[in-house]
Amino acid sequence: MTELTELEKVIPTDTIKTDEYLVNMGPQHPSTHGVLRLLVKLEGEIVHNVQPDIGYIHSGIEKMSEALSYTQIPHLTDRMDYLSAHMNNEAVALCVENALQVEVPERVKYIRTIMSELQRLASHQLWWCASGMDLGALTTFFYGLRDREDILDIFEETCGARLTLNYSLPGGVMFDIHPNFQRKVKDFIKKFRKKLPEYDKLITGNVIFTERTKGVGILTKEDAIAFGVTGPTGRASGFSCDVRKHIPYSAYPYVKFEEKLGTEGDCYTRWVMRMDEMWESLSIIEQLIDNIPEGDYTAKMKGVIKLPEGEFYQRVETARGELGVYIISDGKKNPYRVKFRSPGFSNLFAINHIAKGWKIADLVAIMATFDLVIPDIDR
Amino acid sequence: MSISTYMTNEELTTFLSVKFPEAEFRQGSQYLEMIVTNSTLHMVATFLKETRELAFDYLMCLSGVDFPEFLTVVYHLESTSNKHCMVLKAKTENREKPVLDTVCDIWPTAEFHEREVFDLLGVKFNYHPDLRRLFLGDEWGFPLRKDYVDDVHIVER
Numbered sequence: 001m002t003e004l005t006e007l008e009k010v011i012p013t014d015t016i017k018t019d020e021y022l023v024n025m026g027p028q029h030p031s032t033h034g035v036l037r038l039l040v041k042l043e044g045e046i047v048h049n050v051q052p053d054i055g056y057i058h059s060g061i062e063k064m065s066e067a068l069s070y071t072q073i074p075h076l077t078d079r080m081d082y083l084s085a086h087m088n089n090e091a092v093a094l095c096v097e098n099a100l101q102v103e104v105p106e107r108v109k110y111i112r113t114i115m116s117e118l119q120r121l122a123s124h125q126l127w128w129c130a131s132g133m134d135l136g137a138l139t140t141f142f143y144g145l146r147d148r149e150d151i152l153d154i155f156e157e158t159c160g161a162r163l164t165l166n167y168s169l170p171g172g173v174m175f176d177i178h179p180n181f182q183r184k185v186k187d188f189i190k191k192f193r194k195k196l197p198e199y200d201k202l203i204t205g206n207v208i209f210t211e212r213t214k215g216v217g218i219l220t221k222e223d224a225i226a227f228g229v230t231g232p233t234g235r236a237s238g239f240s241c242d243v244r245k246h247i248p249y250s251a252y253p254y255v256k257f258e259e260k261l262g263t264e265g266d267c268y269t270r271w272v273m274r275m276d277e278m279w280e281s282l283s284i285i286e287q288l289i290d291n292i293p294e295g296d297y298t299a300k301m302k303g304v305i306k307l308p309e310g311e312f313y314q315r316v317e318t319a320r321g322e323l324g325v326y327i328i329s330d331g332k333k334n335p336y337r338v339k340f341r342s343p344g345f346s347n348l349f350a351i352n353h354i355a356k357g358w359k360i361a362d363l364v365a366i367m368a369t370f371d372l373v374i375p376d377i378d379r
Numbered sequence: 380m381s382i383s384t385y386m387t388n389e390e391l392t393t394f395l396s397v398k399f400p401e402a403e404f405r406q407g408s409q410y411l412e413m414i415v416t417n418s419t420l421h422m423v424a425t426f427l428k429e430t431r432e433l434a435f436d437y438l439m440c441l442s443g444v445d446f447p448e449f450l451t452v453v454y455h456l457e458s459t460s461n462k463h464c465m466v467l468k469a470k471t472e473n474r475e476k477p478v479l480d481t482v483c484d485i486w487p488t489a490e491f492h493e494r495e496v497f498d499l500l501g502v503k504f505n506y507h508p509d510l511r512r513l514f515l516g517d518e519w520g521f522p523l524r525k526d527y528v529d530d531v532h533i534v535e536r
Binding site: 099 | 407408409410412436437438439440442444445453455459462466486487488490491492495499513514515522523
């Protein structure tokens with residue numbers, strides 16, 4: 001006891017203070033899932049400030065698009081958010097079709113919506129396995145990738161690609177669906193409906209998991225709107241932002257589904273949102289898969305597409321949130337300016353606002369439940 | 380209590396042109412376009428967000444465009460309560476030193492979108508808290524400007 005008081009005379013305990021220091025998280029860090037660098041200001045373990053530093057894989061897609069024709073641009077877009085490749089293709093295709101006022105065949109609408117929802121499932125599966133791993137549950141990685149394989153096989157059979165699909169083009173889709181498509185999709189749904197409760201059993205009810213996510217990193221509804229946070233992340237805060245519901249496109253007007261909204265806005269709600277969304281996606285596909293109408297898989301389009309002069313904006317719901325495609329045309333065969341409003345870009349910058357005051361391990365949980373894809377941010 | 384008042388493009392034009400007679404209004408292919416200069420930009424933006432009948436609280440998209448006449452910044456706005464959308468365009472006066480006021484105090488998401496516009500088009504934003512380049516290094520030009528010379532000629536238009 002005497003020793004302690006001696007020490008206290010030299011350094012009074014009430015004045016011991018840790019300095020703020022900077023830590024580089026990334027660009028090579030397993031939990032950033034890509035080349036994202038976070039400059040984290042810490043005091044001890046407490047996060048004071050997070051400044052994202054981006055641009056490591058900026059590929060100038062907007063600039064390149066200015067030199068490409070409207071049939072070429074979709075091929076660049078699946079390199080943005082590679083886990084929502086089909087939705088990105090579809091966004092450009094819809095924007096061009098609306099500008100030309102082309103009505104695509106019903107068959108195309110059905111195929112596109114089914115593919116979008118399969119893509120959303122594949123994306124959420126990968127999110128589930130990767131973010132489970134971020135939070136210390138390695139098993140999720142094997143479970144998630146195992147089930148995602150079935151979807152990728154369907155993609156491969158349909159359009160030859162597993163990741164960068166290039167399936168949707170202005171006017172329709174590249175090829176007709178494979179004769180096995182409907183059977184395989186139905187098999188997958190049957191199988192995955194049994195697997196999904198397993199996911200919940202493994203993680204959602206787990207005590208360690210709930211302790212690390214409940215009440216952590218709360219994003220209020222007002223902040224979600226102010227920072228433009230969309231997708232499951234925004235909906236977890238109660239921001240009703242599902243483009244599929246508000247401005248339905250393709251075959252979404254024909255299906256019944258629920259837009260799930262959360263109230264808490266914490267990491268746990270964001271997690272549950274995506275799990276719920278997987279059930280909704282399954283039900284959307286089930287409503288469409290048996291009713292794909294007969295007909296052409298593409299509308300008649302000219303070889304060289306020229307948009308009328310003007311400005312066109314198309315909003316699409318990707319797996320991460322709202323993707324906006326803004327095309328300005330001056331009547332030539334390639335656009336005057338293309339802007340992609342990517343969901344990841346807006347979502348990322350809300351992290352600084354909500355991570356303040358939490359521990360650095362919570363920052364990992366916040367990043368995991370934000371589901372960032374870096375090429376989507378850098379474009 | 381919020382009363383939802385959806386306005387069509389015509390109603391928006393009437394409502395806004397009474398308040399801002401000097402602004403230019405144009406009907407785009409989807410949305411109403413309102414064109415202002417820097418002198419009224421911040422005032423108009425505050426009005427669009429704060430007025431209960433308009434309540435444009437969600438800035439969907441902020442893009443910089445090098446139009447033949449002016450370097451312009453385009454704001455796509457939506458009201459989450461009233462469900463109407465519109466486009467606000469702010470044109471800069473000087474091509475050599477394009478300057479606009481920031482709107483990131485009104486819509487926080489604008490802070491990083493404005494940094495992107497500064498990075499790729501060189502538009503400066505007054506009162507911006509942290510105006511640095513976002514993707515590219517300091518030695519780069521402004522690639523999305525139409526007079527940008529691409530040394531290796533990958534992109535030509």
